[in-house]
Amino acid sequence: MSQLIRKYSDDYAEYMRDESRTTGYAETISFPKTEEDVREILGALAPSKTSITVQAARTGLAAGAVPFGGHAMNIVRMNRVLGLRKGENGLFYVRVQPGVILSQLKKDIEEKRFDTKGWSSESLAALAEFEAASEQFFPTDPTETSACIGGIVACNASGARSYLYKSARGHISGVRLMLSDGGIIALRRGCVFAKGRTLELPKENGGTLIVPLPSYQMPATKNASGYYVADDMDAIDLIIGSDGTLGIMTEIELELLPLPAAIWGVSTFFDSEKKAIHFVQKMREKVSNVAAIEYFDVGAINILRDQKKTNAAFAQLPDVESWAACCVYTELHCHGEESALEKLYEIGVCIAESGGDENKTWVARNARDLEQLQFFRHAVPESTNMMIDKRRQIDPAITKLGADMSVPDEYLEDVVALYRAGLEEYGLESAIWGHIGDNHLHVNILPRDGADFKKGKELYAKWARVITDMGGAVSAEHGVGKIKAPFLEVMYGREHIIEMAKMKYAFDPGFIFGRGNMFPADVQEEVQL
Amino acid sequence: MRCVVCIKQVPSTTKVKLDPVTKTIIRDARQSVVNPFDAYAIEEAVRVKEKTNGSVSVLSMGIPATERLLRDAVARGADRALLLSDRAFAGADTLATSYTLSLGIRRLGAFDLIFCGKMAVDGDTAQIGPELAETLGIPHVTDVTEILELGEKEIKVRRATDEGYEILKVTLPALLCVVKDINMPRMPSIAGIRYSQAAPFEVLGAEALSADIARTGLDGSPTQVVHTFTPERAGECVQIDGDCKTQAVKMLGLIAAETKTAEGGN
Helix, strand or coil, rough: CEEEEEEECCHHHHHHCCCCCCCCCEEEEEECCCCCHHHHHHHHHHHCCCEEEEECCCCCCCCCCCEEEEEEECCCCCCCCCEECCCCCCCEEEEEEECEEEHHHHHHHHHHHCCCCCCCCCEEEEEEHHHHCEEEEEEECCCCCCCCHHHHHHHHCCCHHHHCCCCCCHHEEEEECHHHHHHEEEEEECCECCCCCCCEEEECCCEEEEEEEECCCCCCCCCCCCCCCCCCCCCCCHCCCCCCCCCCEEEEEEEEEEECEEEEEEEEEEECCEEEEHEEEEEEHHHHCCCEEEEEEEHHHHHHHHHHHHHHHHHHCCCCCCCCCCEEEEEECCHHHHHHHHHHHHHHHHHHHHCCCCCCCEEEEEHHHHHHHHHHHHHHHHHHHHHHHHHHHHHCCCCECEEEEEEEEEHHHHHHHHHHHHHHHHCCCEEEEEEEHHHHEEECCCCCCHHHHHHHHHHHHHHHHHHHCCCCCCCCCCCCCCCCHHHHHHHHHHHHHHHHHHHHHCCCCCHHHHHHCCHHHHHHHHCCC | EEEEECCCCEEEHHCCEEECCCECCCCHHHHHEHHHHHHHHHHHHHHHHHCCCCCCEEEEEEEEEHHHHHHHHCCCCCCCCEHHHHHHHCCHHHHHHHHHHHHHHHHCCCCCCEEECCCCCCCCCCCCHHHHHHHHHCCCEEEEEEEEEECEEEEEEEEEECCCCCEEEEEEEEEEEECHHHCCCCCCCCHHHHHHHHHCCCCCCCCCCCHHHHHHCCCCCCCCCCCCCCCCCCCCCCCCCCHHHHHHHHHHHHHHHHHHHCCCCC
């Protein structure tokens, strides 16, 4: 047995759970630092056909990183920035190990300061150009900045700014994927494409992997449900969002963009949800340069109001006036203050046309005010988790139930009506927030007891069916992991789930990677037979 | 109650950069913000205005780009903005600055309360408020955490001290230097920003203020900054891995190497 593999003990208990509050188990655990370490661990585990769950910061909300038996490979020590290059398009690309933490990478990029030990001369030359260039940023901004890049790519994360910049997928330009036999598939965007629905992937040390792609059509909405497949697709897109089921990413290359000169945030308060939805529709129609359109309903605002009263850490939250029933946060990314001002006035017009009031807004035009608005946004999920943790002390079986579904634009009003009717019918406490610009709301059911928890799960299954009928996605940014695997079958049907499993088989014939992620166990048996 | 707020443009605290040649702070308009303590002064003045149906004038001595921050103060509730800008004011220390500000305040007309932030985060002197009050011949209170009572002729305030708090009564007109505990500054609204962009804006130079040039700028500054520098980062963090024994051996090795270097390689 490799020295890199450690037997499980209680010292590693924290590695058995993630932010979804799901708890798993593993017989062994490892913390590789290099691609060679990963290969050594795979080799040592191969004879026993041990399943491997790759995990990083464990900030995921779908339990994709929680091991259900076998080996947990934690890649947080693969945390080096490996190099930089400048593309022919003038953009910079940074190459990292998958355990690099997003907040650290953001800081490195902002300060233009990297640990360059072991960098090639080409990378160092690119760094000199990078230092002389305008400020740059990585546009994917999940709320959880302690996430690792590997996790972000594994679930195709997005965040508030995905309204303009889309999900992480569009900003991932290269991946090295290690297969179960230790072989590497190195992919760079724009280099390997499918022929129709078949991929031929060259392995680095010779040989080709023939991959039959599933035949389903993906929804035309924000989507992180199952594998990305399309006719003649770029091969790298299959790896992004594959939930750790195809192999182990050992390197990732990210595309950076020039930072907009003016980033302004606007929180607008409304006295009714209807007016807020109307405002969102107007914004989509009339205002450009909008990076984010986020929503907070009265349930979310009330949780913040309570936290502010009782928790000193939230004392700096600005007061929300008592009449406010909901809030829409919009963020402008413009090339200068003049154009931002023009767009700000356009937002004002949309507010007036939706029955709101320009006076009832908070505008952040400097770093300090933006931090205030970001603190407000981040405090919502944090406060909700704290509230649920308190309830778990009484009933440990309950967890927060968070929906992550999206629908096409034309169904925004319908989907909100669906959520409201369901919550009322089942008598459940809730807080709704999230990416309303993409019709992607996180409906968080806050169970008071086990009975509520059961009812909430039933309601989600019901919503998954209706949302599928609307042409939506059951997971828009958190990935499928273990928690949403049953919904994936609702969305695509058994036949397509089998196709997905057959495709996984081409990469991972032993079905060792990501046990329990995406597929029910019986599907694996059916494919392997 | 007629309030005046003095504000200063400072570099964003997280991004202070020094020109490697001139050793002066690079003042990039985009990276500049209102001094964080002054934001609390603006908010407190606007609260006093709202309680007393009064007015707020906001004043700064600075480069023309300071207009952006003065208009921002108007967006947050100030009624009038005045910028004191002239080459003759450049290089001013706290004495020359407080003299120039006193001229601007007299130009604004009668006042009851002047608000300043505790200090500016670029200079860290905390001298402007007290010096300005002395120049104007009015009382002042530093480190104000709360206005307890607002009367027509006097106010009662709480100030933080090293030992705790003091409650003080002070006759008006007076000057208050406020700290961050005093309030939670509001953000401007879109309506406020529209108003501020269209609001009249005054800029006055040395001549318009009838300033004694010998008391302004570099000429009026008994103190001068001779040299500014970024301290060298000393020390490097080394991570030691392995079991206890391995770590101890590696650590001893590092200490031995350091000792050798310190002893001149012998």
